[in-house]
Amino acid sequence: MKHVLAVLVENKPGALTRVSGLFSRRGFNIENIAVGETLTPGISRMTITVEGSETLIEQVMKQLHKLINVIRVSNLSAEPSVMRELMLIKVRAEVGNRSDIQQIVETFRGKVVDVSPNSMVIEVTGNEEKMEAIKLLLEHFGILEIVRTGKVALLRGAKITREA
Amino acid sequence: MRKKKIKGANMILSALQKENVDVIFGFPGGAVLPLYDKLYDDPVKHLLVRHEQAAVHAADGYARVTGKPGVVFATSGPGATNLVTGIANAYMDSVPMVLFTGQVAKSFIGTDAFQEADITGITIPVTKHNYLVKDVAELPDILAEAFYIASTGRRGPVLIDVPKDVFDQEAYFDYNREVDIRGYKPTYEGHVGQVSRAVKAIRNAKKPVIFGGGGLIRAGASKALRELAETAKIPVILSLMGLGAYPGDSPLFLGMPGMHGSVTANYALTEADLIIATGVRFDDRVTGKLESFANNAKIIHIDIDPAEIGKNVAIDVPIVGDVRLVLEELVKKLKPGSTDAWLKQINNWQSQFPMPLGSGKNGQNLKPQFVIRELSRLGGENAIVATDVGQHQMWTAQHFIVREPQTFLTSGGLGTMGYGFPAAIGARLAAPDKRVICITGDGSFQMNIQELATAVHNQLDMIIAVINNSYLGMVRQWQDIFYEKRYSYTSMQGSPDFVRVAEAYGAKAFKATTNEEATAAIEEALKLKGPILIDFIVDPEENVYPMVAPNHSISDIIIGGVQI
Numbered sequence: 001m002k003h004v005l006a007v008l009v010e011n012k013p014g015a016l017t018r019v020s021g022l023f024s025r026r027g028f029n030i031e032n033i034a035v036g037e038t039l040t041p042g043i044s045r046m047t048i049t050v051e052g053s054e055t056l057i058e059q060v061m062k063q064l065h066k067l068i069n070v071i072r073v074s075n076l077s078a079e080p081s082v083m084r085e086l087m088l089i090k091v092r093a094e095v096g097n098r099s100d101i102q103q104i105v106e107t108f109r110g111k112v113v114d115v116s117p118n119s120m121v122i123e124v125t126g127n128e129e130k131m132e133a134i135k136l137l138l139e140h141f142g143i144l145e146i147v148r149t150g151k152v153a154l155l156r157g158a159k160i161t162r163e164a
Numbered sequence: 165m166r167k168k169k170i171k172g173a174n175m176i177l178s179a180l181q182k183e184n185v186d187v188i189f190g191f192p193g194g195a196v197l198p199l200y201d202k203l204y205d206d207p208v209k210h211l212l213v214r215h216e217q218a219a220v221h222a223a224d225g226y227a228r229v230t231g232k233p234g235v236v237f238a239t240s241g242p243g244a245t246n247l248v249t250g251i252a253n254a255y256m257d258s259v260p261m262v263l264f265t266g267q268v269a270k271s272f273i274g275t276d277a278f279q280e281a282d283i284t285g286i287t288i289p290v291t292k293h294n295y296l297v298k299d300v301a302e303l304p305d306i307l308a309e310a311f312y313i314a315s316t317g318r319r320g321p322v323l324i325d326v327p328k329d330v331f332d333q334e335a336y337f338d339y340n341r342e343v344d345i346r347g348y349k350p351t352y353e354g355h356v357g358q359v360s361r362a363v364k365a366i367r368n369a370k371k372p373v374i375f376g377g378g379g380l381i382r383a384g385a386s387k388a389l390r391e392l393a394e395t396a397k398i399p400v401i402l403s404l405m406g407l408g409a410y411p412g413d414s415p416l417f418l419g420m421p422g423m424h425g426s427v428t429a430n431y432a433l434t435e436a437d438l439i440i441a442t443g444v445r446f447d448d449r450v451t452g453k454l455e456s457f458a459n460n461a462k463i464i465h466i467d468i469d470p471a472e473i474g475k476n477v478a479i480d481v482p483i484v485g486d487v488r489l490v491l492e493e494l495v496k497k498l499k500p501g502s503t504d505a506w507l508k509q510i511n512n513w514q515s516q517f518p519m520p521l522g523s524g525k526n527g528q529n530l531k532p533q534f535v536i537r538e539l540s541r542l543g544g545e546n547a548i549v550a551t552d553v554g555q556h557q558m559w560t561a562q563h564f565i566v567r568e569p570q571t572f573l574t575s576g577g578l579g580t581m582g583y584g585f586p587a588a589i590g591a592r593l594a595a596p597d598k599r600v601i602c603i604t605g606d607g608s609f610q611m612n613i614q615e616l617a618t619a620v621h622n623q624l625d626m627i628i629a630v631i632n633n634s635y636l637g638m639v640r641q642w643q644d645i646f647y648e649k650r651y652s653y654t655s656m657q658g659s660p661d662f663v664r665v666a667e668a669y670g671a672k673a674f675k676a677t678t679n680e681e682a683t684a685a686i687e688e689a690l691k692l693k694g695p696i697l698i699d700f701i702v703d704p705e706e707n708v709y710p711m712v713a714p715n716h717s718i719s720d721i722i723i724g725g726v727q728i
């Protein structure tokens with residue numbers, strides 16, 4: 001099963017290396033990772049997606065927690081949460097098929113963020129299924145390049161992932 | 165009113181003073197020159213080794229004996245990379261240590277400058293934490309944090325990498341040992357509910373055993389362990405790292421478990437209905453095949469490190485906390501117990517399966533087991549023993565009676581050949597009133613043999629017992645048993661005459677080839693001062709038994725040896 005972990009870390013030099021290094025040396029696979037600032041200056045939040053059994057995830061969380069720069073580790077998959085990812089897709093777009101592409105983008109509530117004589121860049125946010133679905137539909141026109149941010153997630157409701 | 169600003173190098177020496185550091189183990193070099201320059205005027209003792217690896221192992225030995233962090237100085241680049249094995253060794257065995265490395269000046273970092281190595285990057289996986297000091301103003305907090313992190317929670321090495329120019333830069337120095345780190349809050353008190361569950365489980369157990377490890381020693385939990393064992397009449401098994409936490413000559417002591425453990429310890433773990441695991445991490449050398457490990461037992465696991473609980477073995481009663489505090493809680497809540505039937509069964513195993521004194525092969529008459537027993541019999545009182553890694557290490561664990569905690573130094577987790585001799589040097593400085601014996605092999609000794617200079621120059625009283633079988637014996641044993649005696653590169657032909665090497669360095673030395681010579685050499689060495697080497701020429705093809713083949717159940721133990 002896939003687990004999405006929220007990891008709050010002190011924004012110190014090497015903190016990201018410590019976290020990613022831990023995954024490789026303990027043989028845990030990171031599916032994706034997204035890092036950004038939090039409300040508190042000096043604290044970053046990593047959202048890490050990792051595949052594995054309950055026992056493995058427990059071990060991943062405990063090992064993460066041992067890192068001195070790690071303040072909090074929580075498993076967002078264990079509770080109701082919203083998860084989103086942003087993807088930019090550069091697709092081949094000739095004059096004749098632009099409106100077809102436009103239609104697909106609208107269906108997925110995406111946005112066209114750049115147009116050139118023979119390409120378009122589309123921005124889409126959503127969960128993994130949505131990403132895969134739009135990719136599949138656009139493949140028909142020829143996808144030139146893709147970039148994804150990796151998943152970010154928050155718990156639903158008023159509950160928050162606290163720093164202590 | 166603010167104090168005067170001081171230099172980074174002076175901050176380090178002031179912090180060492182505030183942390184009551186009485187000896188530094190080190191080796192100077194270009195990038196660390198500003199620190200060594202300040203050291204020239206400082207009263208603190210510095211032991212100059214002959215290779216940086218030995219500095220870490222010596223600091224490690226010192227730390228295991230005193231419980232205080234060992235302190236190491238080394239230079240950048242090769243000086244720093246030479247520390248890595250020693251750091252990994254300390255990390256695996258949870259030894260408190262603070263290491264200082266010089267680094268190239270800040271403006272040179274990242275340019276592949278002369279003697280530049282990214283030592284913080286290199287040591288992330290083998291340190292509890294590390295720092296690269298970019299600004300001298302951060303140094304006071306880093307120093308206090310480093311000592312705090314190294315010596316609290318699960319102990320471990322912390323490295324501070326200091327660029328050459330930072331040693332000379334100035335800032336205010338306020339040293340505050342009251343450290344508060346947001347992401348580091350070890351749990352010391354055991355959870356009340358889990359402690360009650362443990363008490364209940366102990367009361368209900370018919371066949372309980374205590375399985376203790378190095379965590380007992382780091383936590384100073386020996387007294388609490390004795391009270392628990394003796395109140396509830398529970399036999400004690402200690403891992404290699406735990407030896408000394410419970411008296412090795414007590415009737416309740418069953419020895420070490422696992423690959424070269426005692427038959428009784430392995431049978432007891434297999435038959436037990438309750439295992440009270442304290443300060444252990446269920447290493448593969450202990451558990452053997454996991455699927456059949458202790459299938460009849462409920463397991464209570466007490467450890468300071470939550471990540472160890474449930475890592476290898478499923479646990480019924482997990483207790484995160486300081487093992488001393490938790491054991492004291494258990495003792496308070498337990499009534500005297502009776503386990504007579506179980507102890508009787510254990511006594512039967514003990515008399516049926518004593519530790520073999522030889523593997524039954526013919527060959528030379530001096531057996532390594534005899535040598536270890538003589539060292540223990542004649543020199544074991546009030547002694548610290550440091551071992552290297554291999555057969556002699558296992559024979560020492562089996563035959564040397566370790567009575568007190570912090571007196572048995574061995575590389576348990578990493579299995580570092582070359583550890584023993586420098587660790588003995590560290591122990592010598594740590595405990596002036598104790599005898600120090602280094603038990604090493606002809607292979608291991610040559611990995612840090614250069615430290616004879618350190619030992620002789622400083623006239624460090626110790627016995628260096630080389631169990632010389634002219635082989636990398638443990639590897640040869642595996643080739644013997646698992647690789648059809650194809651002794652691929654395990655012969656140590658070409659080794660020097662260790663007696664003459666020791667003498668060349670200025671140490672006294674003896675050779676022993678028979679039982680009589682061995683006893684006489686030990687007796688003689690015990691009377692002498694300074695480092696004394698004894699080269700014991702033992703049966704080259706002697707094997708360590710009992711033995712559990714890798715990935716076999718520990719109950720499948722090959723008894724393998726004979727009584728002589």
